[in-house]
Amino acid sequence: MSRLPPEFADLEPYAGWALRTEAERYAKRLASSMEELQEFYDAAFPRLEAAIEHCDRHPLDQLPEDAQRLLWLCYSLVNVSFPVEVWRQARVPDSGAAQLDLVVEPPI
């Protein structure tokens, strides 16, 4: 069974980024090398607009499972855009001891 919509089979190698919570997405970002983050970004960023259009064929609160996973993958892309576009490292520079946990997040 495919995890993402069939039209996005090219992103299947990165389906591990389709994570439900911000905590999981942020943890995966910190656990990845810059090469891995760059590879995911390079594959997913050009597909972002198409992914939005795909999800928006459905009301947001009635997304099919595969479209929901695609949207979660897009949330991961947002998270990973910071190391790739700005920091050149997984962690926010000079944020050594700081942590900030998302304790209430939207259900979708």
Next chain:
Amino acid sequence: MAHFPKPAEGSWTEHHPGLGTGPVSYEDSISPEHYELERDAIFRRNWLNVGRVEQLPRTGSYFTRELDVARTSIVVVRDADGGVRAFHNICRHRGNKLVWSDHPGEETSGTCRQFTCKYHGWRYGLDGELTFVQQEEEFFDLDRATHGLVPVQCDVWEGFVFVHLDPDNTTSLAEHMGDLGAGLVGYPFHRMTQVHRYRAEVASNWKLFIDAFAEFYHAPVLHAKQAVADESRKLASYGFEGLHYEIDGPHGMVSSWGGMSPPKDLAMVKPIERVLRSGLFGPWDRPDIGVDELPPGLNPARSPVWGVDSFVFFPNFMLLVWAPNWYLTYHYWPTSYRTHIFEGTLYFVPPTTARERLAQELAAVTFKEYALQDGNTLEATQTMLESRAVTEFPLNDQEVLLRHFHRTAQQQVDQYLAARGAGSDGHAPASAVSLVAGK
């Protein structure tokens, strides 16, 4: 070089002569003894914002708040008449914490028909009345009517739930919120119910984090790398100037420009922002919030480049209203003189499409990236302030709210000590610290 006009006195600071312009001391942020005074003088003697009415959607909805700083835990509940009530979270029998799940020190929420103590099963109605006592006949002259939950003053301002822990308080919530609060009445906070709430344990005095968010002077420097390189250089060369500052009783506000929502030139922003049309200042495509005009307290300078207004409501509640129709709150809950819990909550109009949801996600993640930088700076500040290698610090005009905030906090401690002194031997003890450096 001034980009925006200042008051006739020449500066925002001198517009309020009581503030002075000299260097300040941060002894109030590094003294355990002073912190103990603040707990009673400030946190048990001010209205404290503990939540929003949306957290209490129906009869019996409740949440608890651990107010370590004020030496109590409270439970806030929607009663059968639709009102909001608050009680000290303690059973009248033998003092057990009444409402908690799994971990007594952790906050909880839910819906119930009545509160039942885990220890001996005493039950209380949503109005606090004691309704059931296990083996009541075993007690001696127990009057249920005088053994209800201990109420805490509770009131609602624009959907924000506040409590006041001093039972003798006579200042209404509306009075406390003052002119700055009155100027916000009517803003459609109730439409912005899509919530992202962050929480952090921060190794600094609570006032230092308020300082960090009560000025934007730091933004072009500390957050320089968040912008594309050319934009970052430009921002640093401009520095920061507020559009307007306002001080009202214990509260203050700064109004800021915000050219990034949307940016004049797409080259100014990062690739992800170009696709998702969003960033630090929020989604560029503003949702309908059902009002033709914003309340008069917003964008007080009536500037066409307005981006955000940041309100510091004393003691520990900040409210930021952003031009693109969303808002953000900060709360700072001290746990010791050098630690506190920070809560940052983003409130958006609920998205109806994936495109809107992703624009909000980018704003929320951007907030986290910025706040992580802010949080770490604070720990570095706390440890070096405690070295006392330097004891006098100059504040500039864009830091006027910090000067006012520390002065207000100090005044409340002084007033508390004076009242306490007058109540015993008529001799007011001196505060442990002085805000003015060198005194």
